[in-house]
Amino acid sequence: MTPPNALDFLDLDHLLSEEERLIRDTTRGFVADRILPEIAGWFERGELPRELAKELGDLGLLGMHLEGYGCAGTNAVSYGLACLELEAGDSGARSFVSVQGSLAMYPIWKYGSEAQKRRWLPPMAAGEVVGCFGLTEPDFGSNPAGMRTSARRHGGDWVLNGTKMWITNGGIADVAVVWARTDDGVRGFLVPAGTPGFSTRDIGRKLSLRASVTSELVLEDCRLPGDAVLPEVRGMRGPLSCLDEARFGIIWGSMGAARACFQSALAYATTRVQFDRPIGGFQLTQQKLADMLVELSKGTLLALHLGRMKDEGRLAPEQVSLGKLNNVREALAIARAARTILGANGVTLEYPVIRHANNLESVLTYEGTSEVHSLILGQAVTGLAAFT
Numbered sequence: 597m598t599p600p601n602a603l604d605f606l607d608l609d610h611l612l613s614e615e616e617r618l619i620r621d622t623t624r625g626f627v628a629d630r631i632l633p634e635i636a637g638w639f640e641r642g643e644l645p646r647e648l649a650k651e652l653g654d655l656g657l658l659g660m661h662l663e664g665y666g667c668a669g670t671n672a673v674s675y676g677l678a679c680l681e682l683e684a685g686d687s688g689a690r691s692f693v694s695v696q697g698s699l700a701m702y703p704i705w706k707y708g709s710e711a712q713k714r715r716w717l718p719p720m721a722a723g724e725v726v727g728c729f730g731l732t733e734p735d736f737g738s739n740p741a742g743m744r745t746s747a748r749r750h751g752g753d754w755v756l757n758g759t760k761m762w763i764t765n766g767g768i769a770d771v772a773v774v775w776a777r778t779d780d781g782v783r784g785f786l787v788p789a790g791t792p793g794f795s796t797r798d799i800g801r802k803l804s805l806r807a808s809v810t811s812e813l814v815l816e817d818c819r820l821p822g823d824a825v826l827p828e829v830r831g832m833r834g835p836l837s838c839l840d841e842a843r844f845g846i847i848w849g850s851m852g853a854a855r856a857c858f859q860s861a862l863a864y865a866t867t868r869v870q871f872d873r874p875i876g877g878f879q880l881t882q883q884k885l886a887d888m889l890v891e892l893s894k895g896t897l898l899a900l901h902l903g904r905m906k907d908e909g910r911l912a913p914e915q916v917s918l919g920k921l922n923n924v925r926e927a928l929a930i931a932r933a934a935r936t937i938l939g940a941n942g943v944t945l946e947y948p949v950i951r952h953a954n955n956l957e958s959v960l961t962y963e964g965t966s967e968v969h970s971l972i973l974g975q976a977v978t979g980l981a982a983f984t
């Protein structure tokens with residue numbers, strides 16, 4: 597028997613349907629043609645070209661796991677595979693798709709009125725309209741329930757005041773899903789760009805997720821019509837259910853970044869010669885590669901397992917937390933180990949590793965920090981909440 601393929605050591609390909617393989621291969625081809633040749637420059641300049649949205653829409657990747665309204669209606673595993681391939685390109689590209697599909701389109705699809713769905717979802721699926729998700733505030737990150745942003749009734753209208761911070765796609769979004777406190781609990785509002793009283797300011801000097809726009813949203817007596825509210829949800833269940841969707845994509849995506857780092861380190865180890873032999877021939881390097889291989893294989897298998905559970909409708913939020921905590925943590929460890937194998941080349945943008953390592957620092961923090969997911973798991977097994 598020949599040794600297993602290093603990049604699919606457990607032959608997970610065998611567990612995928614033909615349609616799932618097709619979606620994976622199409623996304624992988626897009627990343628190879630469109631993202632990899634450009635990404636170092638985008639990262640360096642701190643940009644993600646807006647026209648990418650339309651191209652991702654044409655591929656059917658935006659809101660792909662949603663049914664109807666121009667969405668592709670794939671299963672969760674296909675969505676996960678697309679996230680993995682996109683993040684093998686760059687976490688910024690995967691973040692764009694996660695935010696658009698899981699954080700902006702999903703709440704409209706799940707909690708919106710029929711009119712809201714018809715107005716927003718088809719152009720969002722096509723990438724003609726970009727959305728963002730405003731939950732985090734300057735003083736409320738891990739504890740979003742403390743949010744200060746408020747929405748008050750004025751006659752038939754709503755008036756919003758507050759600031760949202762660290763919002764992916766904020767500055768390029770045509771519509772923001774903003775979560776605000778009302779007399780009736782936390783509710784979601786659709787805020788079109790250009791609404792008087794609504795402005796955005798991009799956050800500069802980021803050294804992570806540079807190929808992704810991150811912004812502040814400012815709402816100053818921002819008046820919205822009565823039908824701007826998402827009618828079907830009240831309370832923190834609304835935003836938390838969206839985060840669960842996006843975290844699912846991260847479980848897969850982080851393994852894409854890890855695979856890219858492993859692939860790069862493996863190629864380097866077999867070609868870089870020191871002390872008259874390839875560095876991959878030294879036991880210390882092989883130990884690193886073996887550890888990377890084990891965690892990459894386990895993490896991808898975990899993603900597939902959780903994906904199958906999601907498709908069967910029996911994936912619990914705590915299980916999503918387990919996946920996010922493990923896979924991002926291990927992806928970061930893989931990226932850091934890969935960086936050491938590349939030596940000095942590991943710190944330049946000529947190779948993908950430092951870019952992925954830097955990106956994963958954001959992925960570790962957003963959609964619930966690793967500490968918050970540890971607390972969720974701690975509560976799940978002890979029955980005792982340790983958040984406060």
Ligand SMILES: Cc1cc2nc3c(=O)[nH]c(=O)nc-3n(C[C@H](O)[C@H](O)[C@H](O)COP(=O)(O)OP(=O)(O)OC[C@H]3O[C@@H](n4cnc5c(N)ncnc54)[C@H](O)[C@@H]3O)c2cc1C
Pocket residue numbers: 695729730731732734736737738739761762763764765804805810958961962963964965966967968971982983984
């Ligand atoms: C690049 C990027 C993009 C983002 N995109 C979005 C977006 O699109 N929309 C959005 O709404 N938000 C977004 N975020 C915000 C992100 O979700 C928050 O940064 C995250 O929830 C953490 O909040 P914080 O940064 O305020 O950290 P804090 O909550 O202040 O936490 C700081 C540290 O304290 C720890 N900590 C907090 N509470 C506890 C506790 N009870 N016990 C133990 N440790 C604790 C945390 O784990 C962390 O290590 C983004 C962030 C980044 C970096």
